[in-house]
Amino acid sequence: MTHGTEAVVTAPAVVVDATADPPSSGGKQRRVRRDTWATALRRDWRLYTFLVLPIAFLLLFRYVPMAGNVIAFRRFRPGGSIFGDEWVGLHYVEMFLNDPTFWRVFTNTVVLGALTLVIVFPLPIVLALMLNELRSRRFKKAVQTITYLPHFMSIVIVAGFVYELTALNGTINQIITAVGGEEISFMQRADWFRPVYVSSEIWQVVGFGTILYLAALTTIDDQLYEASRIDGANRWQQIWHITLPGIRPTIVVLLILNIGTFLAVGFEKVLLLYNPLTYSTADVIATYLYRVGLTSGSFSYAAAIGLFEAVIGLTLVLSANAISKRLVGASLW
Numbered sequence: 001m002t003h004g005t006e007a008v009v010t011a012p013a014v015v016v017d018a019t020a021d022p023p024s025s026g027g028k029q030r031r032v033r034r035d036t037w038a039t040a041l042r043r044d045w046r047l048y049t050f051l052v053l054p055i056a057f058l059l060l061f062r063y064v065p066m067a068g069n070v071i072a073f074r075r076f077r078p079g080g081s082i083f084g085d086e087w088v089g090l091h092y093v094e095m096f097l098n099d100p101t102f103w104r105v106f107t108n109t110v111v112l113g114a115l116t117l118v119i120v121f122p123l124p125i126v127l128a129l130m131l132n133e134l135r136s137r138r139f140k141k142a143v144q145t146i147t148y149l150p151h152f153m154s155i156v157i158v159a160g161f162v163y164e165l166t167a168l169n170g171t172i173n174q175i176i177t178a179v180g181g182e183e184i185s186f187m188q189r190a191d192w193f194r195p196v197y198v199s200s201e202i203w204q205v206v207g208f209g210t211i212l213y214l215a216a217l218t219t220i221d222d223q224l225y226e227a228s229r230i231d232g233a234n235r236w237q238q239i240w241h242i243t244l245p246g247i248r249p250t251i252v253v254l255l256i257l258n259i260g261t262f263l264a265v266g267f268e269k270v271l272l273l274y275n276p277l278t279y280s281t282a283d284v285i286a287t288y289l290y291r292v293g294l295t296s297g298s299f300s301y302a303a304a305i306g307l308f309e310a311v312i313g314l315t316l317v318l319s320a321n322a323i324s325k326r327l328v329g330a331s332l333w
Contacts, residue, residue, distance in 0.1 A: 072304040078297060092304035102288070102305065109284040112270075113262040115194060120201050121258055124209030125251065129239060131210065132217050147207025159272035162200050163187065187273070193282040197273065201266070212254065213247055220246035252330040260317035263309050285309055 041048060068082060072093070075086050096102040127147065134140040150158070165171050166186035173183045186192045224242050233241070244251075267286035274282035285305065293302030317332075325331035 069303060069307050071300045072307045074300065076300045076303075078299065088300075092301050093308070095301060096305050096308070104280070105283045105285055105288040108281055109263050109265055109286075111281075112194060112197065112265045112284060115198050116201055116265070117258055117262065119198055120205065121255065123202060123206045125213055125247075127206060128210040128213035128217065128247075129243065131214065132243070133235070144207070144210075147210070149207070150204045151208035153204070155266075155268040155272065158200060158204055159269060162196060162273060166196060187275070188277050190278045190281040193274065193278045197269065197282075200269065200273075212250055216247040216250040217243065248328065249330040252324050252328055253332060256317060256320045256324060256332055259320040260313050262316055263313055 071082065073087065073089060075088050076082070077085060131140055131143060134143070163170075167173070168183050168185060172186070177183060184192065186196055220243065224246075225238055228238050228242060263285060265284045265286065267284075267290070270282060270284055271287050271290065274287065289302045289305055292298050292305070321331045321333065
């Protein structure tokens with residue numbers, strides 16, 4: 001190039017056909033994804049071997065037994081084929097829908113489940129908030145240990161404690177007679193079964209239920225509390241606007257799980273505590289299935305009731321998850 005002149009360089013034109021299809025990247029993405037999984041499996045195969053036993057357990061004890069639900073629609077006789085002798089359709093479903101005893105135990109199950117959900121579920125949250133406010137670490141650990149211990153006791157031991165405390169000469173009746181009251185036969189009166197059951201649930205599960213909430217409280221940023229104190233917020237305002245929103249995802253997840261097990265009221269404890277005198281309020285679906293299925297041998301009838309309970313539980317979980325996701329923004333999936 002010489003002084004005073006300008007060199008003009010013309011690039012060759014590139015013609016692009018607008019009608020041509022863009023190169024497909026789906027096949028490449030699938031190959032990359034497949035190669036990534038294969039590479040990860042070859043690299044971390046030792047870690048993946050840990051999944052073998054859990055998956056085998058789920059398949060063997062959770063999914064394979066589902067095939068037995070077919071006896072709810074077939075006439076099954078003990079000793080015969082699991083698929084039954086003849087197809088009866090919804091015969092057993094119509095049986096329990098027209099059975100007044102089933103609706104009595106269904107009502108008892110709903111009432112006990114509702115009481116457990118409304119009374120027992122919020123108490124671990126309250127206890128966790130109270131423990132979080134303690135400044136004495138030694139006292140806090142002592143309270144945690146005392147409240148956790150009942151959870152690790154066998155249901156048989158818990159039922160034994162309940163019988164001893166509520167006996168006619170038990171501790172509770174001794175206190176009642178000491179203040180001038182009359183003895184109450186708690187375990188022989190149907191109207192007292194629900195308060196006794198819920199009280200035993202509170203004593204047994206509330207302390208252990210605080211573990212997850214205390215763990216969730218540790219994830220809240222302390223700077224939020226410092227900023228709120230600078231703005232003049234008191235402890236109640238901090239709990240309402242910082243602490244509770246901070247553990248809200250944990251509360252929502254546990255609430256959905258509890259709603260899913262709404263009808264699965266503790267079978268073992270009810271079985272150990274109830275008796276024919278308290279059937280009118282104590283008999284639940286689980287104990288009714290035990291008597292009908294295992295004691296009386298009506299396996300098809302019991303399978304139909306159990307399938308009905310499972311469908312309701314699944315519906316409750318899906319509904320609670322959808323409602324929570326829309327209203328709160330937190331959900332299981």
